[in-house]
Amino acid sequence: MSDILQLQEILETAIKNLKFPENPKQLYDPITYIINLGGKRIRPLLVLMSTELFGKNPNDAIHAAMAIEVFHNFTLVHDDIMDNAPLRRGKATVHEKWSTNTAILSGDVMMVEANKNLAKVNPIFLKDVLETFNSTAQGVCEGQQLDMEFEDRDDVTIAEYIDMIRLKTAVLLGGALKLGAIIAEASAKDADLIYQFGENIGIAFQLQDDILDVYADPEKFGKQVGGDIIANKKTFLLLKAFELAEKDNLQSLQTWTNYETFDVKEKVNAVKQVYDALNIRNIAMETMDNYMDKALALMAQINVSNEAKANILNLTNQLMARQH
Amino acid sequence: MSDILQLQEILETAIKNLKFPENPKQLYDPITYIINLGGKRIRPLLVLMSTELFGKNPNDAIHAAMAIEVFHNFTLVHDDIMDNAPLRRGKATVHEKWSTNTAILSGDVMMVEANKNLAKVNPIFLKDVLETFNSTAQGVCEGQQLDMEFEDRDDVTIAEYIDMIRLKTAVLLGGALKLGAIIAEASAKDADLIYQFGENIGIAFQLQDDILDVYADPEKFGKQVGGDIIANKKTFLLLKAFELAEKDNLQSLQTWTNYETFDVKEKVNAVKQVYDALNIRNIAMETMDNYMDKALALMAQINVSNEAKANILNLTNQLMARQH
Structure with a gap:
């Protein structure tokens, strides 16, 4: 190989x-x-x-x-x-x-x-x-x-x-x-399985992007940490936070996403505080892991040797381990 | 058929x-x-x-x-x-x-x-x-x-x-x-001949468009006659006129194509006057006819009966006879 x-x-x-x-x-x-x-x-x-x-x-x-x-x-x-x-x-x-x-x-x-x-x-x-x-x-x-x-x-x-x-x-x-x-x-069955595998790792990668945008190590991250928060980008994290937030947390999210002018650091910290209070990072990681598990289960059904699968699985692991 | x-x-x-x-x-x-x-x-x-x-x-x-x-x-x-x-x-x-x-x-x-x-x-x-x-x-x-x-x-x-x-x-x-x-x-040869026929009628149609834009009957033409002149569009007619014009004609073309504001009718008439002086309409029609003749000569080489060719030739004639 x-x-x-x-x-x-x-x-x-x-x-x-x-x-x-x-x-x-x-x-x-x-x-x-x-x-x-x-x-x-x-x-x-x-x-x-x-x-x-x-x-x-x-x-x-x-x-x-x-x-x-x-x-x-x-x-x-x-x-x-x-x-x-x-x-x-x-x-x-x-x-x-x-x-x-x-x-x-x-x-x-x-x-x-x-x-x-x-x-x-x-x-x-x-x-x-x-x-x-x-x-x-x-x-x-x-x-x-x-x-x-x-x-x-x-x-x-x-x-x-x-x-x-x-x-x-x-x-x-x-x-x-x-x-x-x-x-x-x-076979048509294997072609469909590998397609589904790809869709599921793709969703997991994007969820990882959403998480890294907020929680990446700023030293290793190639761009501004918190960029999605600053831009009010409707990521998994923000949507989940709005879904779960009540009272003070909800008000904080509403206030910060409505400001037209704001201090960038302050906004990132305020939204992150809501995420932390609502356990958003863990929920996002669990969802990401679910898609990855689903992908691996699909790969397991593909009718070729484990040796043959090593390359794609290694690449997938490398991409999931990235910090940026 | x-x-x-x-x-x-x-x-x-x-x-x-x-x-x-x-x-x-x-x-x-x-x-x-x-x-x-x-x-x-x-x-x-x-x-x-x-x-x-x-x-x-x-x-x-x-x-x-x-x-x-x-x-x-x-x-x-x-x-x-x-x-x-x-x-x-x-x-x-x-x-x-x-x-x-x-x-x-x-x-x-x-x-x-x-x-x-x-x-x-x-x-x-x-x-x-x-x-x-x-x-x-x-x-x-x-x-x-x-x-x-x-x-x-x-x-x-x-x-x-x-x-x-x-x-x-x-x-x-x-x-x-x-x-x-x-x-x-x-056959590959016939497929190539009909392709070349198409290219040549296509060029003839576009030259006809250029001519009609200036010389169409305003009653039958769907849009403003002289639109290309007003917009300084580099049509066959304008390019040919610039190629042939000398002295007064050249100066008139340069003057009218450089005006930023102008009376629309005046500009169309002035440019048309240059076209008339330089015989541009006839030159354009001859060029158009040449492409059409080339197309017909290519069609003549295609190895099918004249009856079979009637439809495409009729459509071509209809399109060449249009006034708008």
Whole structure:
């Protein structure tokens, strides 16, 4: 079995070899720019690992992996416009560096490039691969839509929130794993199990993000701790706190989330105090662990050896152990 | 052979049967809205006609036709954002009626819907169909990019302009026809000929648009005659006029295209006067006729009976005879 570093090397070579036309420069330069901002390449890595999990050469899945990575970067470009984000991985976002129009159109052509990579898959798998890719892409769009709508709603439930993060981030992990499985000719049952595994780890990862945003070690965390609290982002923690809070705690949450101007440290501390009083951190960790347990139970049902499962499980553990 | 009305009926039924999810409403309502604004459905019609041209049942190509129509409407939604257009077919554009973010994201999911329709094509043609569709989509994006860049450039040549309209509008007609040919199992040579035919009629149609914008009968023309002149749009006519103009004519063009405020009628008349002096209308019509002749010569080489060619040629003639 390849180790993770070998698979990452395969990916970096393939990413370097992604060729886009030279002209119009303004259309294609942003693609090279955003893809080379880096990132952990988790999604394409999952494609390759899944193909290997089911006994095939990970190189067989390289085009599908590139399709997933280019598609993911396309969503970043368009999401950054919609979220009005100035920075991505510490660098200017595409719409900031070029223009909104360029970011719209370069994003569009990235979607086409993703599809071009996908079309290179062995034709015997093409129909299944397209079906999984398209329903994944559709889910991601729906998730982004729900995320935007939640900003203007005051009645978002925990169940709605979980469904939003499932669509916005988890289906892409599930879809990546399922593509790898299809290309490895896994059984339909195993392909579905690995998809479900991916959705569940995806939800767990997002819940971990929500927790780290508040409780990460500021020395190790790459961004401002408490950023979600400052922005009133409707995370699992805030929604749960509103669900459980009564009297003073509820009033404190309402007061702090309604202030238009405030001292950043004071707000973070005040909201954290409510979280502590309501045991929110532990509730969030339990919920996260439940999704992880569900994922592991699904993995256990997959009909391959434990040795073959080691890579994906190691990666999952590494990601769950991260402090930032 | 089906007559055009029958084919249009097949299309309208298929368009009515395009089903999108109910939720999130804000994501899917704009799709139904833009698709039901109507239009002549030329592109999907060409898909069906091409399949019939090569001896197969046009119904075989219905999914590819829907993919082309949904893709075309996706480009309208995103182009309208980029062009800051308030109206489309006399109705509010998607970004005006909803918001720019909604128009970006609904557009994105339309691209996915287009691909979902495409994936329904008989798997034996899938690889070829995807290749043609993706390179068509890429060309359309490149054309839009060039069109935007031309707005800020003062050195656009006629050759560059023709290449821009080829990409922005003509490759989609060529691509539609080629998809129909692939599904009808036409030879590679015939599929390429019908593609080239489509590109050439597409360029002729756009040149006709440029001419009509200035010389249409105001009673029959749906929009303001002279709109391109008022907006300094770099059409074939304006570029040709700048290429040929000397002394007084050149000065008049420069003066009128530089005015920030002006009387609309006066500007249209002044620019038209230069066009008349330089014989621009005839030059544009000759160029248009050349593309049409080239298209007809390509059609003549296609290895099917003249009877089979009648539908596409009739539609082409109808479109070339339009006054608006």
